[in-house]
Every structure is written in structure tokens, then in C-alpha cells.
Amino acid sequence: MKYILYMIALHVLLTGLVYQVFFQHKLLFIAAEVILFISIAIAAQLYQDFRQPVAFIRSGIEAIKDQDFTIRFVPTGKGEVDTLIEVYNLMIDQLRQERTRLQEQHFFLEKLIEASPVGLLVLDFDERVVQLNPTATRQFSDRILGKKLEETDQGLLQQMSTMPDGESRTLKTTGIQTYKVQRSHLMDQGFRRSFFMLEELTSELYEIEKAAYGKVIRMMAHEVNNTLGATDSILQTTLDFLTEPEFSDLSEALRIASGRNGRLTQFMRNFADVVRLPLPRREAVSLNRLVEQVSLFMRATALNQGSSIHTPEPNEPCTLYADTAQLEQVLVNVLKNAIEAGGTEIRVEIQKSELAILNNGKAITSEESTQLFNPFYSSKPQGQGIGLTLIREILVNHGFSFTLKTQADGWTAFRIQFER
Template identity: 25%
Template sequence: MSGAAGNGFRLSLVTRWSALVGTLLALGILIALGLDHLLPGRPGLVFGICLLCMVPLSIITIRSQIQPILSLFRALAGTVTSYKDGDFSFSLRWQQNDELSDLIDAHNDLGNVLREQRLDLMQRELLLDTMVQNTPVAMLLVAEGAGGARPIVYANIAARQLLNEGRKLEGHALGEILQQSNAALRDAVTRGGDGLFTTGDSEDEEVYHLARRNFSLNGRRHELLLLRQLTVELRRQEVQTWKKVIRVISHELNNSLAPLTSLAHSGAELVRRGQTERLPQILETIGERTRHLETFILGYARFAKLPTPRIEACGWDGFLAQLSSQVAFRLIGETPAAPAMIDPAQMEQALLNLLKNAHESGSPPGLVELNVKRVADMLRIEVSDRGPGMNEAVLTNALVPFYSTKRSGTGLGLALAREIAEAHGGRITLGNREGGGLTVALILPA
């Protein structure tokens, strides 16, 4: 439909209605003067005839002027209703060049803006839906339902293929779909929280990561489930890790076996010559290198064979006294009154590694500190030092197994502490301290 009238002679509503009223008033005066001339001395009759003539004429004239305006108002109400329904294809026309034409122009401009925004929003929704539908991550949006039923609101192609052989999932209850799926997936979703789970056996084994997020949509609680297949990525990482392990072990074995071979040859040569006075020194060196190699191998074995934690109540006073008898530290603040629910042996090993790292950082021994505190429903154990701290590259890789910046380091201390923390259902964080130094925190469920 066309828009409002173009720019031309402008006649405002006030001017037009003033002219109309003035014209009707002048016409009434003329009729009264004419009747007074025809009927002299009879003012009552003249007034009555004027009313009979002017009232219908005024009503007809005013109605003829108001009717288009009322039609315009009805059209405006109709377009507003169309806007509410999401239809922005209407525009209006007003023949006069007055204030109402400005209103119609503004209304049509609003419709054009809304129409462009709607088209832009539709294009974005189409782009987003295309991206979501074709992502390899299986996505499920689940709403809360009556009686514990959780209807699936949205599912992409990957989710349909994973859970329902490519068929539609929307409208089905999540529990009903999970009953038909793999037991490992069902257990992972039922258990709650994020995590990894494995399906299949031997060569058909697949590893998935489940992530979930809760939010409100239209006043109703929803949960977004994301299932990502990690099998290929984990296998690639596994190969890289094994290569790194083999390089580290080969390097350490060569560093130990080469001197042992040389010392053994030297000892044999001395025995052959009868010069046995240097044999004790050679044998002592061989023993030292052998013990170093044994310690190295035991460290790897301990990391690879970490058992499931045996959680028990452990009082802080006795635990910290046992720890301080093995490595020095300064206790900061008061320990929580409630005992810790931990595996004492594993947690002691983790803290020993962290405290030894703090001493080896170059920090003054008196500034190696340990702080235990309760934060909400979590237990936070912090080991701090005043060494040089870590740069960004080291912070990024410090928790990776076998990564070490020390010449004689195995790269297992922090990795073992991380493994122990995660086995307890917690995590480990590293951060540089203001003023220099590093803080390593074990964050555990209280």
C-alpha cells in the first residue's frame, strides 16, 4: 500500500477546523439576516428556522469531516493488532497534508523498521539453527514438567542420531528416550553434573563428555545437555602422551645407564690391574645412580597406579603435625573445627609434593605457608611461597603430566596432586601472588 500524501501545501487541522466552524457560523448569520428581512418583527420564528437549517447542515458537514479520521483510527488499530501478530507488511495512506499525515508517516516508518528487524532476526535465527543443527555436538534442551516428566523442547541432528536413530525427539520425555539408550549414557545423565563416560567395549569403545547448564526461559526452568564425542581427540592425545612418556623415560634411562656402564667398565679394569683402592667410590656412585633410577621409576608407578581414595574423617591437628614432621611450613590462620573427609595418605602425598615444590622455588623457607579454610560448601587448602612465580606458558602447562622446568624434575608432582584432588571430587588451581610468589590451591568438597 502507498504511504502518506507527498509534500505540498500544508493545511493544519486547527486551521481547517477553524475555517469550517467560521464558514458554518457565517452561513448561519447570513440565513438569519435573510429571514429577518423576509419576516420582520418575528425574531423567535427567525431563530427557530435558523436552528432547523443550521443544525442538520452542521451535523452532516462535521460528520463528513470526522468520518475519514475515524476510519484512519480504525486502520491504525488494525495495523497495531497486525504488529502484535508479527505481520509488518501494512502501510497507511492519508490524503491531507496535516498533523495526521505526520502520524501516518511515523507509523509507516515504524512498520518498516519492525519489518527490517524481523527479517534480520529471522536470518539470524536461520543461521543459528543451521549452525546448531550441523554441529557435531549433540544438543538437548529439556524443560521441567509435571509429575517429574521432562519434555524435550529442542534437539539437533547429532542428538537425534545419537538417541533416536535420526527420528524427531521434540515432545518426547527425556526419561523415555534414555530408557532406550545406552546404560552408560543413562547413568551419566541421571548422576548429574559434568563428566566423561564410555560406551561400547574394546574396539567399539566411544568416549563422550557430558556438560549441562540450567537457566530460566519464559519463566520456566530448562536444562541444556551437551554431548560431545571425544574418542578421536583422546586417542590422539593418548598417543602424544605415550610418545612423551617414552621420550622422558628413555632420556632418564640413558642418563643413568650410560654412567653405570662406564663405571662398571672402569671397576672391571681396576680389578684387572689390581688397583682396588678406587672401587668403593665407584660402587658408591653406582649405588647412588641406581637409587635415583629406582626413585624415578617408583614415581611413575605411583602416578599410574593411584588407587581410589578411601575417604574417612581426619582431624586437622594430627594430620598437619604428621605433615610438618616431613617438610617445614608456616601455618596461616586457624584450621576448620570440623574434620576433613579425605584419604589421609593420598592428601599427605599431594601436599608433600606442593610444599617441596614451594621450597624448591627459591622461596625463603620461612615464607612457605599453608592455609586451610572453609569457603561455603568447599574446603580450600592453599600452599604459598615467595619464589619467582610462573610465567603464562608455565602456568598453562604446569599441571600436564611429565612437564617440568627443572633439569632433574619428572613433571609428576603437580600432576599427581591434580589427580588426587580430582579423585576426591575437587580441583587444583595455580596463580601468581601479588608481590611475587605462587599460590597452589586444592579445592575439595567439604
């Protein structure tokens, strides 16, 4: 657009000058006008020439956004464009191979679960059995599908129904058979669903399982790291050859892709950290003091972003039983998100059984509100959603309920209700 505007302005100016200078000399005026028309035609042709690589880049970016790695461009016979097409096709081939490897690994993990000697039993939102793997089916039969654990006539399942989330127990069905049963949960469509893993405690079974899981973890780490390393190596090698100014847009796109590889590696590390989050070690915590300490820690960051943090005046002490380090991590992440919302003021309010952190920054849209606590969802362009995922996991493990939404008055509030 700048080029077009510049050419229009230039030729309008030249036309005016030609009119002023050569109007009295008809032949010179006509010759000058012919030259101007030729110049306009050349400018239009140049515009079409340098617009073609941009069009290829735009088409390629759209294909990548749509995760369509089957599109490959055919060479056109023009040097610069063909170089661009060759690099794009090479990158798409690498991405397609990477996705194929990941799909194969996912399929392998599904087969591993089906063949696993560990029984897997999944409940729905109403705590009814909806899924069994083959090992669990052999143990309990599929007659328990659709029933609550306490409604069955099997002693092991009735014992399992009393287990709290996150607990692991050793249970016996008879005087001989002993099982290690662990209850955990997953998030499905924003709601919590429980599942059980049952392992027969024989030394042989334990060793086989340990070796199998170790092999899977090593294989996945090896394959993913190799894929990312090879892809980034190709991108960096290509960048070394694209030093000419006309390839600046392509070079920038490849740098973005290389940066994405690095962020994906970091994302996997962050994901592992969340998965390995330990259960809370509860102790008496002064919420007033903890809020004051974290607010003081985050105050400088807020000031740098043009915001201020206001904490409540000391009043009735609020004490709860929680993991101090994990609860501190929750407050740091919530305040960080409030600061990044871009408002000018952050208020912290403590009531008898509730903590509220409010900010007057960017409001949460209705579309975002339905996905906020989905695993690794983020509304930020460079966000990974690790912060909210970590917050959710810590608060769920503590048994604390929480909400995040923009109120009618325009303030966005993160509220945590404590069970004290």
C-alpha cells in the first residue's frame, strides 16, 4: 500500500511538472506523457513481481494456521519465488513428519493402556462407571457399567468408593489378593471426573510395569527432542542462506518458526512440572500475612506496568490450613495475571472465608470465560496457559472452590472460597 501511494504521488507530481514545463511545447509534452505512462506500467509490473512472494507467504501461513500440512507449492520458474517455495515445501515436509510421529506415539500409548496389566476404571460426572480397560473388565466384568461403586456387590469397589481424591491405598479383597488402588481425576469439558488405577502387588508385575513406563518416557523424550532439534537445525541452516534484503520477510517467518520450537520445548517442561505437582502439605497459614508479603513482592512489577496494588487494612485474622508454598504460588500467578490485564488498580479483599483479587483491566469475554480453566488455554498471544493450569491444580487439590469472571461493574474478580 505504501508503494502504491508513493507511486501515485510521484506520478501525479511528475504529471504536474510536465504540464507546467512542456505545455507550450506540444511534442515534448506528448513525449513526456508517453514516458510517464511507460513508468506507470513498469511500476505496476514491479508491484506484481514483488507481491507474488508475499502471496505465497500468506498462503503458507494460512495453511500452517489451519494445520494443513498436505499443501505443497509448485515451482514457477522465477528464481526468488522458487527459492521461497523450496524452503516452504521443506518446512511443511518436516512438520508433516513431526505430526505423523506424534500421532504414532499417541496410538502407541493407547495400545499400551489397553494391554497394560494395570486395571483402569473411569467414572462419569455422576460418579457412575462408564469405562473399563480389558484388565479391569476381567476383574469386575462389564456388569458394573452404569452403576455407582457403592451400588455394586463387590467389596473392593465398595472400599474404593470411600477413597478421597488423590489418595492411594492398599486394599484386600480376600486374604490373598492385594491391590494398590489410586484415585485421581481429570478435567473433561471443564468438569471433574474421577478414575481409579488398580495394580496387583506382585514383585514381577511391579518390575514389568516400572520397566515399561521407563521405556515409554525415555522413548518419548528422545523422539520429541530429536524432532525439535532436527527441525530447528533445518530452519537455522536455511536462515544462513537468506541474507539478501528481498528475503527479509521469509527470514522473519523462519525465525518465528524457530522461536516456536523453543517455546514448545519450554511448554513441555512446564507441562511436566504441572503434572508432577505434589499433593499439598497442610499447615496453619495466616492469610493476611501471606497476602501482604506477596503483594509487597509484586508491587514493583505492578508499578512498572502503571498499576497499583491495594491490600486490606488489618482486621480480624484469617487462618486456614493449606500448603504455604503452593498457596503463595497461586497468589503470585493471580496477581501477575491481574497486572498483565493492563488496568491501573488491583484490589485485594479478605473476608471470613473468601479471598478476592480484583482489577480494572481488560475484561474477560464470554468466549474466554468458557475456556479459562481448560488445560493450557491462554488468551495471551504468547501465553501457554500454564499459570491458570497450575492455579487450578493447586486449588482443586486443596478442595478450594474458585471463580474468575468480569463483574457487571467492569472489574474482573478472581475469588477463592476456602473450606476452613
